[in-house]
Amino acid sequence: MTASGPVLRYLWLAAGFLSFGAGIAGIVLPLVPTTPFLILSAYCFARSSDRLHDWLVNHPRFGPPIRDWRDHRAISTRGKRLSIVAMAAVLAISFAVGVKSWIIAIQFGVLIVMGLFILTRPSPPPDAGGQ
Template sequence: MFRPLWLVIGLTSLALGIAGIVLPLVPTTPFVLLAAYCFARSSPRLHDWLITHRAFGPLIRNWEQHRAIAPRAKLLAVTSMVAVFGMSFLVGAPERVIMIQAVILPLTALAIITRPSGPKTP
């Protein structure tokens, strides 16, 4: 009954994740992980395609198997958060936007940094 809804949410999330590859303020990884979650509930074919994808597959498998985020992904995520915060100052964002970012970005960075990095590769 909910399969079409999961499919729509998954496709939307995947589209946002792909947009995040080229748009600096849109995150990629959370949307791709959400897409994988939704596809697992709606379309085994799309889920299999996503987890075997050359770019997205390793991130998803690392999360599904170990609840881990690779060190490189952590570095890119935190670096982009710092860059967005800095750009907000440079472009003269409203004070309330700066204050919201000052609260949310460090908490998000902390959540990302404290995730395991996954299994050691030989």
Template sequence: MRIIWASLGGVAVVLAIAGILLPLLPTTPFLLLAAFAFARSSPRLEAWLLGHRHLGPPILAWREQRAIGRKAKRLALATMAATPVLTWAVGVDPMIVALQVAVLAAVALFIATRPLPQTERL
């Protein structure tokens, strides 16, 4: 079972890194999934991920404070705002676009109401 968890964690890290480069692929959820999977498979891999200079801080902020950083919030909210516009522009059925708007609005509300990490608060 540890191999399955480690594999899932590895795939999640790859997807998270791809999400840094690809605007519509989320990074943070994949990082959280990787941390969850590594915690169940390998303390060494979990420690590596949490200690990583770029990937670790968002995971720790979520784990310790249930907080999302300002930059991540802005990027997530901007992407969620642009997605229905792009979906509509390519001619997707208006009912699908409306459903997409409703789901993304709920997720945006959740993200917007999360606190900032202690290190970003004024």
């Protein structure tokens, strides 16, 4: 192992904890996505801590969407549905609170692109645990 090896491992570990924290925040904050941050955490932990990686990937609540993405590049039907509803809600809230029209236009464009990305991902096979 090179001299930078342990330092790099700690940087991956720190990135894993930061992205895990952001994913947990996404559970309660409507504008913060949960699953992408958890997938990033698994990626970072795979490079820094086998124990944390295995815990996250095998967690009963956090593990299934990570495994669906890792194994099939898939998003569950329930996950797609919740994502689209959350995006629509954010856009509706922006209208309701009177956000400037040019900001709503940018937001709308980004949400359309992200919605298309999400909707065009396959759903996991029935035996994979995705819904």
